[in-house]
Each structure stands twice: as C-alpha cells, then as structure tokens.
Amino acid sequence: MTPTLIIVPGLGDSGPQHWQTLWQHKFGAERVRQDDPETPVPDVWAARLHEVIEATPGDLVLIAHSAGVATVVHWARLSAGEDRERVRGALLVAPADPEEPDVARRHPELLALAPLPLEVLPFPALLVYSENDPYCTPERAEALADAWGAAAVSAGEAGHINVDSGHGEWADGEILLSEALHAWTPPAVVRL
Template structure:
C-alpha cells in the first residue's frame, strides 16, 4: 500500500494456520493489500520456523506494517519483536494462547512447546503500539493471565467479552471489531 493509504496489514495466524471461516480469513478478503503469513510446509511446531516465516513475509512489504495476530500468532509476534529491529506501526493481538499452562486436548503439550522454543513467553515491552483483545472465557488463555501479558508488553488491554477463543469453534467467523481496532492503529479500512 502507498503511505497515503496507511499501513499494510500483515495477518499472523496461529498454529492452525488458515481456517476458512476464521475472522483473519475474512479480514484478509475485506482489506485490499492485506498480506497473510503463509502456512509452513515443514517444522509446523517450530517457533524459529514461524518467526522466520513472519520475517520473510514482512521483508516482502515496503512501507509501514500493522500486525493482526491471533492465538499462537500473538506469541510469534512477541518472539519476533525480541530480535528484530524493523519499525512496526502497530499490532492487534487477539486472544493469545497461554502457552505456559497446559493446553486442552488436541493442542500441543507443554513439553512439545518447550522443546520447540515457545517457552518462556517474552515479557519485554513491545516496541510498537498494540491493542490486545482478550476473551473472558477463552479455554486457551485465562483473562487474568492474558491481562498480565498485556501489561508486560505495554499493550492496551481490551475486554472482548465472552467470545471463547474467537474462532469458528467458538461461533465466530467475521469479527467486525477488528476493523475498529485496526483503524485506531492507523489502518485505512
């Protein structure tokens, strides 16, 4: 996008990558010029591979960028920010998965997450403005723990209500508040 149009939105999915009726998929269709980090073909649980994929997608974008991350994608952004210096215009961080507590069945074990570099979760302030939307009934991240991440990262915490993990399994496809938050971060939408 040209600077007159505002930042490019870079969508950072979680570990399940691209889900057809997910709010991020709808967002990508609704925002001309939005870019999505492509799914990995190998090393799908590797934090390093996920961070490298984010960095490669970012390198292909000229101009300012705003991240739109969900679940483990939020953690990918936090890990990326520790070691990369490219200026970022902002980040919308939505229902981060709390990888420091055991996840429900069907998700990677704490041992697998640790072995693949996800732990510890970074707790340094993010070097860009961010809005963290947290659910009050997310099975993958208790509100108080996610609020602690927002505080550590210097992110504005937004109570998204009882939206589960804000995914199709929780009954969500399109999520209109995403556009409102992205506008606040300087995106023309």
C-alpha cells in the same frame, strides 16, 4: 498512507471462514504462511514473519491470533532495525498461553512457544482477550499486555475469538482495528 496489514495466523493457519482469512481478502492484507502450521517453532515461525515483513514495502500493522501472537513477540525479540521500525502497531488477539498446564496438556505442540518473551514491544499494540478463552485466562492476558506495553481490552465472553466461538466476520474486531489504526497512524502532513 495507510499501512499494509499482515495476517499472522496461529495453529492450522486460520481456515477459510476465520476472521483473519476474511479480513485478508476484504482488506487486501498480506499473510504469513508457515511451512508447517501445526508445529510451531519460535525461531522458524518468526523467520517466516520476517520474510513477509521484508517483502512488504511501506508501513505495516501486524494482526495476530492465538499462537500467531507468540510469533509476533518472538519476532520482536529477535528482530532489529528498519523492518521493526516500519511496524506501526500490532493487533494481538486471543493469545494462546503455552505456559498454562491445561493448555499445554490439550495442545502439547504449543509448548515449543514457551517461554513467551516478556519484553516491551518496540511498537504499539492492542491485546484483545476473552473472559472465557480456553487458551488464556483474562488475568494472564492482562499480565502479558502489561509486560509487552500493550493496551488490553476484553471482548467479553467470546471464547477463543475464532470460528468455533462464532467469530467469522468479527465486526467488533474491525472496529477495534479501525480505532487502533487511527491511533497508530500519524496524521498526514499538510504543506501550505
């Protein structure tokens, strides 16, 4: 059975032309909607993610962007049990680094997400980063991936991998998702 995708947006809830929103409609994904998508509060945002996970049956794959990546890692730190076990993997795209002074200066609301948990995630993850992301350096992205036990892949000079950097449909992301799903989903059991 194919896992259900859960979209975990960052600040602003990823607008109508953002690849997360396009994927939600294309793949029939569930979506985490924060009460205040401009003001992240780790425990509150993680609790909303938990609500969506609890309400969604079956195996799940989390697809997070920017501050949504922090939401996933905070949720993983706070959660336990069966809901966590149903997460087959997470695609973590363009994490926003709230501990980077320049990022925090431009977006002080991100400071609430610091410090980012650095424990190994209890499910496989693929972190996709950009060489010229204004919200996270490649070195920091690779260090986060290492701490979280995630595979890391560079998307090249792709900005923040959002609409402003020219990523609407983001076909390369769909390829990465497909490859990750193949790796995370156990093969069907064939009974003879």
